[in-house]
Amino acid sequence: AKEQGRNRFNYFTHSMQQQARYRMKLIQELREAVTGNHFEIYYQPITDLNTQQVVKVEALIRWPHAHRGHIPPAEFIPVAEDTGLIIDIGDWVFYQAVQQVVAWRETYGIDIQISINKSPIQFRDEGARFDAWLNYLTQNSVAGGSICIEITEGLLLEANDNVSTKLLRYRDAGVQVSLDDFGTGYSSLAYLKRFDIDYLKIDRSFTNQLDVDENNVTLCEAIIVMAHKLGIKVIAEGVESQQQADILKGMGCDYAQGYFYSHPLPTEQFEQAYLKHNKR
Numbered sequence: 001a002k003e004q005g006r007n008r009f010n011y012f013t014h015s016m017q018q019q020a021r022y023r024m025k026l027i028q029e030l031r032e033a034v035t036g037n038h039f040e041i042y043y044q045p046i047t048d049l050n051t052q053q054v055v056k057v058e059a060l061i062r063w064p065h066a067h068r069g070h071i072p073p074a075e076f077i078p079v080a081e082d083t084g085l086i087i088d089i090g091d092w093v094f095y096q097a098v099q100q101v102v103a104w105r106e107t108y109g110i111d112i113q114i115s116i117n118k119s120p121i122q123f124r125d126e127g128a129r130f131d132a133w134l135n136y137l138t139q140n141s142v143a144g145g146s147i148c149i150e151i152t153e154g155l156l157l158e159a160n161d162n163v164s165t166k167l168l169r170y171r172d173a174g175v176q177v178s179l180d181d182f183g184t185g186y187s188s189l190a191y192l193k194r195f196d197i198d199y200l201k202i203d204r205s206f207t208n209q210l211d212v213d214e215n216n217v218t219l220c221e222a223i224i225v226m227a228h229k230l231g232i233k234v235i236a237e238g239v240e241s242q243q244q245a246d247i248l249k250g251m252g253c254d255y256a257q258g259y260f261y262s263h264p265l266p267t268e269q270f271e272q273a274y275l276k277h278n279k280r
């Protein structure tokens, strides 16, 4: 038993060492990816359920790794947050999104709103960058409303004046705000009243059970009714079937996003599928 215990201990330390080494390597590679601009942005359409038009997309970052295919954001975003690299990555995503708005406008004559994800950490050190972002919008003649930021309930939970002040600056600039993953965190209706939010995104754990779980229907319906009373539009995430889309439309949901419509696509594929008919 003693022998076994020691082996287990050895095995444990070994795997911890491996984990630590893997993490160090990932951090190093992430740094290189940031300086070398190795990221890409994929765009996932957000469909207006009333018109069936796509006038919004969510920007989702991709990291094509030299030897490992795409490393999923769920794996590297937390590391980027821990190391502060998320700040530079967030900058890159923002500038990229603004350029994309301009490019689509020029090539296809269409104004598409791009939603970008912001983790709470990105808010901490936004002060000086914020003015640079606004300048960039102005220089490129892009209205604030062409950009939407997606934040999570966690940010509102640590809510202090700082957060509301920052959100107000976005509002003043015309930038819209979505509350992401709604229903998964400490969802509080108080946030919705206290912060001026434009969209609420119902988490996919609710939407993709709509056709099998009656309780989720009740929940989604309640969220939609409440949001509308507060002047907030609702986006359903993770819609994977026609049936789910129909139920959501029937409940008055405003927008839907998910594999049923499209996976997130690289720019060119998105253009091929959604914009080429508009080409000037």
Ligand code: C2E
Residues within 6 Å of the ligand: 044, 059, 060, 061, 072, 073, 074, 077, 093, 117, 118, 119, 150, 180, 181, 204, 237, 238, 239, 240, 257, 258, 259, 260, 264
């Ligand atoms: P999220 O913001 O909740 O993004 C939605 C995720 O759901 C995306 O995963 C998307 O590909 C996936 N998805 C979309 N439709 C469906 C569907 O019908 N079914 C299922 N099962 N999944 C669907 P992805 O791209 O792997 O991103 C994961 C998370 O990484 C995002 O979750 C977001 O929190 C974070 N993330 C992605 N890009 C960025 C970024 O540029 N900055 C920051 N800070 N976080 C990002």
Ligand code: CA
Residues within 6 Å of the ligand: 058, 117, 150, 180
């Ligand atoms: Ca999101």
Ligand code: CA
Residues within 6 Å of the ligand: 180, 181, 201, 203, 237
């Ligand atoms: Ca989400």
Ligand code: CA
Residues within 6 Å of the ligand: 196, 197, 198, 230, 231, 232
């Ligand atoms: Ca509002």
